[in-house]
Amino acid sequence: GENVGLHLPTLSVQEGDNSIINCAYSNSASDYFIWYKQESGKGPQFIIDIRSNMDKRQGQRVTVLLNKTVKHLSLQIAATQPGDSAVYFCAETLNTDKLIFGTGTRLQVFP
Template sequence: GESVGLHLPTLSVQEGDNSIINCAYSNSASDYFIWYKQESGKGPQFIIDIRSNMDKRQGQRVTVLLNKTVKHLSLQIAATQPGDSAVYFCAETSTGNQFYFGTGTSLTVIP
């Protein structure tokens, strides 16, 4: 099976600082990646996605970087806010039907 892992299970940042959440994947055939945010007691919520033909994609305060050479994905959150406190998951797929999720990184923003 495929494995998707995160480098750090928890991350604490000061409000206003930038956050970086990392994710490693093992399937070189994966061609589509999504970052999800999950708040306590809720289902995951889409943040941003990227396809394998791109190295970088930007959204509102978020940027996803993809390094296919080392099979690494990162999520950067600019000017982190208390509302960004949540668990963040990366997910990858090579088929579009079956997504494989990482175990999650818990982000805590310190006011």
């Protein structure tokens, strides 16, 4: 798939380290948030979601944190692996089907 923007923010981490990808969302009333991972030539892949009545949710090696006070969402990846290299998108919605996607962050994992 296309990578978003000519100046995509990039996070470079060493294999085995933890990664934190940040996202500032736009609507303080948004009530549902999703993180997607997009590898080159593929579609966005669902990673984890969180509703606005929660501030933290954990999955396998991933944790999403939601700070509604400052409209901030983060994705933490534990023990980052080469296979985690991709572009990561956050998305928000307010009780509708329409997702509003962020611009994306490229994660590069080096040995």
